[in-house]
Amino acid sequence: MAESPLSDSPYEVLGVPADADAAALRLAYRRALRTAHPDTGGDPVRFHAVQRAWLLVGTPEARAAFDRGLRGPTSAPTREAWAPAAPRRPRDSRPLARSYGHPGGLTRELYLARMREWVGRGVEVPDPYDPELVRRAPRDIRHILADALTEEATARALSTLGIAYTVWHDVATDAAGPGLPPKLDHLVLGPTGLFAIQSEDWGGPVAMKRGELVGEALGGERPFRALAARAKAIGRAARVKPTALVIVVPDEYAAEPLEVGGSVRGAVVALVRSSRLASAVREGLPGSAHLGGTEVMEVRSRLQAVVRFA
Structure with missing residues (x-):
């Protein structure tokens, strides 16, 4: 996802609210990945966005860093x-x-x-x-x-x-x-x-x-x-x-x-x-x-x- 003010947040990409629990987040990721996968007729751009979103919030450590606005290789822009x-x-x-x-x-x-x-x-x-x-x-x-x-x-x-x-x-x-x-x-x-x-x-x-x-x-x-x-x-x-x-x-x-x-x-x-x-x-x-x-x-x-x- 580009560092643009108009870019969807990882939660918007995955289709869940920002306060979703870990189980709901994981389920949304799997669904999004399945529908966006190019091998099943999905959109490659959307597929990349879903993968990128998971890198940002897919683990407790990454999610906490993203929510705090910390900067790193896969974090949100400062x-x-x-x-x-x-x-x-x-x-x-x-x-x-x-x-x-x-x-x-x-x-x-x-x-x-x-x-x-x-x-x-x-x-x-x-x-x-x-x-x-x-x-x-x-x-x-x-x-x-x-x-x-x-x-x-x-x-x-x-x-x-x-x-x-x-x-x-x-x-x-x-x-x-x-x-x-x-x-x-x-x-x-x-x-x-x-x-x-x-x-x-x-x-x-x-x-x-x-x-x-x-x-x-x-x-x-x-x-x-x-x-x-x-x-x-x-x-x-x-x-x-x-x-x-x-x-x-x-x-x-x-x-x-x-x-x-x-x-x-x-x-x-x-x-x-x-x-x-x-x-x-x-x-x-x-x-x-x-x-x-x-x-x-x-x-x-x-x-x-x-x-x-x-």
């Missing part, structure tokens, strides 16, 4: 996994992409505000990233934190593109998604095109279908439509056209590393795994227009003149 990471110096001297803005900053502000609202006015929240508190929060609040983490992971990947690329994070736009702040997560410009990128973690698998994402976890959202609206608002102001619309999700939620799904207003749309993003941008998406050196400079100047940060 608050450091979800709190803002301290800046780190690059390990080598290779030039990084030029980056502007604060990735995940506005999303984290929204998370903190919603967490305080949920806990209650006047109630002190000593640590809003405490794993026990996060697990008890409503799903929509955990979703906001999961998105912030994904935005930060995307920013780290994009920083490795090199000096030929310019990246803007948290770009303000008047086109917002449902329950989300009015911003585009990432805008990337380089010789392989102008990419409008949204980082998302819905806590479940998604797939491309007729130029849009589908999946139970989406809850009726139309992510590419929302992304296209954000990109259009920025492009109109700068008099430029994005060449690609990209949604990035954690690796385990996309069946393919890169899935292209047609185009919207001339921009290729693609679903990309987080680990594949940097190479996808460097190589360019299939069918997406590349830009010449003079064109890149002109587009950068236009964007720099209009980009504002959320």
Whole structure:
């Protein structure tokens, strides 16, 4: 199970309450293992999740450690996994992409505000990233934190593109998604095109279908439509056209590393795994227009003149 605020707890994976006794836990594990086993037509991803859940709570020692939030090879994440990471110096001297803005900053502000609202006015929240508190929060609040983490992971990947690329994070736009702040997560410009990128973690698998994402976890959202609206608002102001619309999700939620799904207003749309993003941008998406050196400079100047940060 991924260290995501939206990941099911081991008890949820096994289908038992957190206070289930050892016998009930063992019975639930055996049933879940039997129904999820690939040899009997089960889902390999689900089978792995059941095994992982048992490692976390299958013995009295492991269960006690998990319930206390202790960290180990098979334990739950500590608050450091979800709190803002301290800046780190690059390990080598290779030039990084030029980056502007604060990735995940506005999303984290929204998370903190919603967490305080949920806990209650006047109630002190000593640590809003405490794993026990996060697990008890409503799903929509955990979703906001999961998105912030994904935005930060995307920013780290994009920083490795090199000096030929310019990246803007948290770009303000008047086109917002449902329950989300009015911003585009990432805008990337380089010789392989102008990419409008949204980082998302819905806590479940998604797939491309007729130029849009589908999946139970989406809850009726139309992510590419929302992304296209954000990109259009920025492009109109700068008099430029994005060449690609990209949604990035954690690796385990996309069946393919890169899935292209047609185009919207001339921009290729693609679903990309987080680990594949940097190479996808460097190589360019299939069918997406590349830009010449003079064109890149002109587009950068236009964007720099209009980009504002959320």
